Structure formats: C-alpha cells, structure tokens
Amino acid sequence: MNLIKIHPSVYIIYYVIWLVFLFLFNNPYYIIASYVAILALIALQGIRSEFKNIFKMVIPMAILIFILNPLVYHEGAHRIYIIGSYFITLEACTYGIIMCATLLLVFLLFASYNRAVSYQEMLYIFSKKFSNLSMVMVMALRFVPLLNFRTSELRSIKSVDLDKTNEDNNGKFDSFLAKIKDIASVFGVVTAWSLEESMLTAKSMKSRAYGVAKRTNYLSFEFNLIDYVLVILMLIVLLVECIGLVYGYGRIEIYPVIGFSFNQVPLNLFFMLWIIFLIPFIVLELYERILWRNHNKQKLSNYNVNIVNEIATPNLSNLGDGSEKFVAQTEMCFNIDGSNLSKLDFEGE
Amino acid sequence: MDLMSILTIIVAIIVLIGVIYNVFRLFEKSKPKVEYIVLLAILVAISVVGRLIGMSIPSIQLASFVIIMVGIVYDGETGFLVGILTAIVSDLFMGLGYWTFFQMLAWGLMGYTSGLFSDKLDNIWIRVPFGFIWAFIYGFITDFAMIPYMSALNLEGFIALYVAAIPLDLVHGIINAVLLAVAYKWFKNIFERNKVKFLNPVE
Numbered sequence: 001m002n003l004i005k006i007h008p009s010v011y012i013i014y015y016v017i018w019l020v021f022l023f024l025f026n027n028p029y030y031i032i033a034s035y036v037a038i039l040a041l042i043a044l045q046g047i048r049s050e051f052k053n054i055f056k057m058v059i060p061m062a063i064l065i066f067i068l069n070p071l072v073y074h075e076g077a078h079r080i081y082i083i084g085s086y087f088i089t090l091e092a093c094t095y096g097i098i099m100c101a102t103l104l105l106v107f108l109l110f111a112s113y114n115r116a117v118s119y120q121e122m123l124y125i126f127s128k129k130f131s132n133l134s135m136v137m138v139m140a141l142r143f144v145p146l147l148n149f150r151t152s153e154l155r156s157i158k159s160v161d162l163d164k165t166n167e168d169n170n171g172k173f174d175s176f177l178a179k180i181k182d183i184a185s186v187f188g189v190v191t192a193w194s195l196e197e198s199m200l201t202a203k204s205m206k207s208r209a210y211g212v213a214k215r216t217n218y219l220s221f222e223f224n225l226i227d228y229v230l231v232i233l234m235l236i237v238l239l240v241e242c243i244g245l246v247y248g249y250g251r252i253e254i255y256p257v258i259g260f261s262f263n264q265v266p267l268n269l270f271f272m273l274w275i276i277f278l279i280p281f282i283v284l285e286l287y288e289r290i291l292w293r294n295h296n297k298q299k300l301s302n303y304n305v306n307i308v309n310e311i312a313t314p315n316l317s318n319l320g321d322g323s324e325k326f327v328a329q330t331e332m333c334f335n336i337d338g339s340n341l342s343k344l345d346f347e348g349e
Numbered sequence: 350m351d352l353m354s355i356l357t358i359i360v361a362i363i364v365l366i367g368v369i370y371n372v373f374r375l376f377e378k379s380k381p382k383v384e385y386i387v388l389l390a391i392l393v394a395i396s397v398v399g400r401l402i403g404m405s406i407p408s409i410q411l412a413s414f415v416i417i418m419v420g421i422v423y424d425g426e427t428g429f430l431v432g433i434l435t436a437i438v439s440d441l442f443m444g445l446g447y448w449t450f451f452q453m454l455a456w457g458l459m460g461y462t463s464g465l466f467s468d469k470l471d472n473i474w475i476r477v478p479f480g481f482i483w484a485f486i487y488g489f490i491t492d493f494a495m496i497p498y499m500s501a502l503n504l505e506g507f508i509a510l511y512v513a514a515i516p517l518d519l520v521h522g523i524i525n526a527v528l529l530a531v532a533y534k535w536f537k538n539i540f541e542r543n544k545v546k547f548l549n550p551v552e
Contacts, residue, residue, distance in 0.1 A: 019447065023355050023497055053444065057407075064513055065498050072505045099498045110446040119441050130373050132381055133434075136390045140438050143394030144401075151398075183402070184532050187411060191395050192539045195388075199547040202387035210383050 008121035037278035244270035420463030428460025484522030
C-alpha cells in the first residue's frame, strides 16, 4: 500500500544496500534473518503471479548450482568418497547450499523491489536526467498492449479461413513449421501495421508542439522527514556493517575447513544492527494496514454492519498493476499451445 | 562467497552503468526528432512483444531477430538503443534485477555489430551463422550474472557454467538462424519502407 509517501530513491537505496550485503554475508544466521524479513515483507506487500515465475526460474538453477559445485570443486578437509577414488567434499556441499539459499533470496528481493517501486516511480527518477529516453520507455510500455490488441484482431481475421488446408498436415514437423510460419506471419503484419501507425502518432505529436516547452512530471515527490530518517539509518548500518566485515563478522570460513556450528549464535552489535536494518519497511507496511482498516471502519460505520466485514479486509493481492495480464494476453494472441484459439473463435458469437 | 567473484561482479556492474549512462547522455545531447523517438518506442515494443511470446518457455523469443534486423536496416546506434531499451522494458514485465545490465549489454552489442556489418549481412551464408553465433555470445554475456554463485573464479567452473547453458543457447541460435534465413527479406522490406517514407524521405 502507499498511504505514506516515501521517496522512491529511498526504496532503491534500501534494496541496493540489502543486495550488496546479501552477496557479502555468508553466515547462515544472517541469511535466515534476511529470509524471515523478505517473506514477511512479500506477504504484506501482496503476492503476484511473478512469484510463480521466480520458482520456475530459480529451482532448476539452484539444483544446478547445488550439483555442479561439489562436482567441480574438490577443495576441503572432509572428503566423502562416492565411487572408488572419486570424492566430493562436505565444504563444497555446504557452499552449494548457501549459494542456493542466496540465489533464491536475491530473486525474492527483486520481486519485492518490483512490488515496492512501480515503473512510474522508476521513470520519475530516470526522467530527471534522461527526459527523451523515459518518453521512449513510456511509449513502448503503452505500445505493448496496443500490439497485443492488434494481434488479437488479426487472429480473429485469420480464424475466418474458409479452406483450412493448413491443418491437414500429417507430420509433426510439418505442423510445427506451420505454427512457426503462422506466428511469424502474424508478427510481420503487426510490425508493418504498427510502424505505419506510429508515424501518424509522430506527426500528430509534432503538430501539437511536442518538445517546444520543457516537460513536467506526472508524479511528484519530495524528501520528507521520514525519508531523511530512513536514509540516515541506512547510512549508519552501511558504515557499521562494513567495519564489521573487515573484522570478519557476518562471514564464515568454509574453505579449507568449515568453521561454523549452529551453536554460535552471533549475539553482537553487528547482527543486531542488521536486524534493525531489516525491520523498517515491515513496520511501515503493518502501520499502513492498521491505518487502512481504521479508515474503512470510520467511513463505513454509518452503513450496514454486514458490509463492513466484507470491505474492511480488502483482498490486497488484486491490487497488482496488471502486467501479468498483458503477458497472458500475448501468449494467448500468439496461440502458443493451441488451446486458446477456440476461445477467440467463439468470442464474436 | 568468494570475495574475488563478488568484487568482479560489482566492478563489472559499475563499468556497465558507466557505459550505459554515457550512451544515454549522448542520446539526450543529440536532441532527437519526434519521429525518431516514436520509431524507437515502436521498435522496442515490437521486440518486447517478440520476447513475451515465448515467456513460458525459456530462450524462445523473437527479440534478438528484431534487434538484428533493426541494426541491419537502420544503423548501429539505433540497434544499440533498441537492444538496451528492450532489456529494460521487457524486464519491467518479467522481473527487474541486476541481471538486466548484462542483458542490456548483450542485446545492445548485438544490435550495434549487426549495424557495423550491415552490408555484408545481405549474404545469407554470413547472415545465418551471424545470428547463430550471436545467440551463444548473448548466453556468454548474460551468464556473467551467475558468477557470484561460483565457488571460485577458475576455468573448470566457467566451463561447467557454459556447458549447462548450451541447450538454451542452442534453441535461441536455431530460432535466430531460421528466422534470419526465412523472414529476412520480408522484415527488411517493412523496415526499409518505413525508413524511406518517414525518416529520410527521398526528395
């Protein structure tokens, strides 16, 4: 939720610092603390379909890292013999596990980042320096759904194919080629159509005096007290944790001999400060929830009590910006698995 | 994690940010015309749609083909910009992260080199291998994002990383090669017509 306005650059600094320290720390306690924080944050921010993609992408990679690392890297004191004289080491396995955990964490971190900072806010920061390029990006973001729409139009024209000779191909390879041909032909027609239309857009923009005066922003942000507080907190954490890293806090020895056991809970200043660093945005999200709930209760107290229970707990997962919808549309328009064509066929009836 | 590999990736990302920042600065300084801005936007949108087509299956995408075609028909700079912006905009749909920088570099260079060799790429026997090899270079550059997860910066690790990536690169390369062989003439006509009609009209 965005009830309390926070400058997007604060978010960006926060996530960058978190990412860099994720790469630098390899103490399991620090990683577990980060996991707890990121899962809480994502749960509060609301889970999008991006989440599923992450697991689809990460799990093969993580398995790959976990298997490849001990096979390739043979250093370490504790040897585990598998076949004859071929061995893997306990250290390499441990390292693989820590790497997998970090990889998943990095992906979760970026999922949370994409949820916290919308693309408009990113473009707001970007457009201060690069006004023309951010214009290009905004227009491209608008053209993507437009191209999807045009593709679906072309699809519905093509579905009125009276002599369906293409579908009588017997071989599997033939139908595969026909499919590629089909996708390429639709893609080419959409390209030609859109290029032609886009130049009309350009002429229209020109005739309405685009680029004559300096452009202003759609969004406006300013640095408030809360932003200053957060930035100062982050800078303190950055400084102290860097000092801690120099003295070896937050890192464990893996090679040549593993030097860590779960009994060594790092109860020191550096770990406490790391936990403090993880907390602020979770607290903020919780606070916003409470504000939202109270606000709704106040507003609806005059109405029927039954409605209150339904509306006061909004389904936050539906507040996404709809990017997953575009993707689904694209896949549907190009008929990747062939099952969606029938839906489009009967849409007109 | 190995400190060397972390430092490598951080330095690489800082260098990339510097390069991309300067390219963007040059673009802003050149004061582009409205037609050029809209053209870039629509080309980026086309290649983003080409990437989103096969989103559920990794490495099936038409974006590389579009970027190479843009590099050939327009010039290297346009190809570079379209490549960079495709990476940013499509990652806004698919998930932004530090790997975006490597995709930006890979696609940008893909567009730029195809602009450099545009007169030679008319020959089908050069064009098809060009697309095929670029798929592997693209894989090589983007796999750099996986360096922090390697035990140490040694040759064995690199080889294992790239061997694991070969199937994906192969699919990417085959799609590039087939499209460059089959659809080249058609897309060239489309882009050429647009270029002549609107960007630099013949008086």
